[in-house]
Amino acid sequence: MLEVKNLQLSYEDDIVVKNVSFSIEKGTITTLIGPNGCGKSTIFKALTKLKKPDLGSVTLRKKDIKEMTTKDISKQIAFLPQSPIVPNDFTVRDLVGYGRYPHLGWTGRLSKKDQEISEWAISETKLESLQHRHVSTLSGGERQRAWIAMALAQQPKILLLDEPTTFLDIGHQFELLELIHRLNAFLDITVLMVLHDLNHAARYSDKIIALKNGIKFKEGTPREVVSKEVLEGVFDVEVRVFNDSSYNCPYCIPVNSKNKETYPITNKRFKCS
């Protein structure tokens, strides 16, 4: 479905992604994990053509995205960045309508069919009662659902989510992950996302890719990646890994930083005279 080959990405002279290759199977959920600044978000930019690769290629359904226009790509890939912005007076409904943009003609008018698709996206994300509210007045969880509704209206084959759960409490985190899971299971949307919570990644992904310093550290099933060796290598923490028997997936508890570089705390204090 989506194939990344020997990808190298950089900001000016800093190479942030080095020789990364992976492929995403149709209908699966894949999660990227890794420390802050390991290049996860930059990879997403390359997948939506917002960033040109120095080397390597991205292939979408056997077609190099270099040969596709931004619009062609947008009909297949929807991308939700880390902290999307929205003008104060855009309603949920407006926002979802913009999701139809890739499919509109040159007049940019929403046809009856586009309206129906918007309504469908709103009902899939259970936003009916909120659809006339301004997005800026919604709570974190509702807002995230509104963005997902917009992405759904785009009718994508692939959904890219960059840390969709970061600012949510655990209740809303699970609600959102369940929604993503549902979209994957029932609408057959292929999902590629970045998560920081390893247990969420282990529970919801078919495949996990661990990145460190812009290099692919490990790729595999949750059981292969959420293991003591991999996590300690990627995050420099000591972890204990267990198995959750009811969902038959691994889960882990970080217990200690392995970073030996301790902070030189002195006894000097600054006194307020």
Add this chain to the structure above:
Amino acid sequence: MTNENTLSQLQKKTHFKIMVLLILFALVIASFLISIRFGAHRVSVNQIFRALLIDREGLTYNIIWKIRVPRSLVAAMVGVCLALSGGILQGVMRNPLASPNIIGVSSGAGLAAAITLVLLPNYSFLLTPMAFVGAFLTTIFIYTLSWKDGINPLRMILSGIAISSFMSAIVNTILIFHPDRVHNTLGFTIGSLSAKTWVHYRMLWPYALVGFFLAIIMSKKLNILMLGDEIASSLGLHVESTRVVMIMIASLLAASSVSVVGMLGFVGLIVPHMMRIIIGSDYRFLFPASALFGASLMMVCDTIARMVMDPMEIPVGIIMALLGAPFFLYLLRGGKMYRAGS
């Protein structure tokens, strides 16, 4: 909520916006009539219609047709161009402080004007084309300076401010060495509509017209751009090229009017904001609203500029700032658009 309910809510919102546009259109007509009615020579509305439609000769006709009508039309066109330019820039830069000034249009035109009027007084008839070229080149210069792997709007704004300061330093240096000619440039620096005639109108209307249609065509794209580069690009918008095209349109619009009437960039800052407060930030409505309101605001301010110290005339830029700024602040406090924390 049922389907029909939803649609009627959507329709209500649209109807409100269309009503606002109609009111603004009426306001433009009213401002136009007011601006040709008042002046050193008083004429009644009746006389206006008579002079324009029936009795096309005599003093009243000459005053109205040869002086006031073109001047008002120039004012209107300038209002349209600057308001659209400001609206486009605020959207493209995603920054509320963006205005024609910050892409160097004003400083570029100002420098060109100072060079023409002060250093080359024999060529002062070239003021308008020189100012136009100066304005447009400065935008391109700032754009190139801030280009680095794409345009970062904030970098462009800061480069614009730096270049503007640099250029006004040159202007001031020129003026210090030629104190006797400072007065020549004053009207241009403040922005004035005095002695604007049909020639100037003919220079402006094509820009206003083409700019207006381009703005309307691009409005949906700007709406998308308001959602951030990443979302916009994910929705299939080519962010970089859209941005270049929009900045160039904004620059041409502003350069055309600034080169004719001088540095009135303030209009471009406040009008789009005022309209945003009233009609919202959907550019499909914001552009026509800004164009209409820009036109009437300019015509009304120019009328006041002519009237208030009669027979002396104040440059319209002063009135614009004296009246526009407080009105703008009033709307800013009352509106919901710029609440704390949002």
